[in-house]
Amino acid sequence: MSSTETAVEPVRRTITVNRPVEEAFRVFTDGIASWWPLESHSIEAMGTDGARIPETVVLEARTGGWLYERKSSGEEGYWGTVTHWEPPHRVVIEWKVNPDAPAPTEIDVRFEPAGDGTRVELEHRGWERLGASAAEARASYAAGWVTVFGAYERVANAV
DSSP: OOTTOOOOOOEEEEEEESSOHHHHHHHHHTTHHHHOOTTTSSHHHHHTTTSOOOSEEEEOSSTTOEEEEEOTTSOEEEEEEEEEEETTTEEEEEEOOSTTSSSOEEEEEEEEEETTEEEEEEEEEOGGGGGGGHHHHHHHHHHHHHHHHHHHHHHHHOO
């Protein structure tokens, strides 16, 4: 962090799901289209006030892979790039849904055994990179992750 950046607390969410680590990771990554709430949390839906919903969301399962939405027109809306791919324990994504943002933030998701299930920890950090809009962006995403991570939790627990 440079001397002109002010630290902003990461957004953290932790849940426990009723699946083994391998399955919890697979649902989060390979199964992202089954749980991500595209009707409210996508570029296309937000840009059209919900009038259109993308066809799907795709997470390319590899370091350097993209996370993006595919619109019904076939056009892709970039969300981020996978910077760490460590199945079944961790995935880190450089997050830059807004192309006008001054820099990306980072989403780090970890999967650890917890009894018969899996503890899933999400940390969204790097807000200070956004300069003057850091606090506002963090507040927006803190609320958004309640919905998004909650959707993952419901699908992952539907065993």
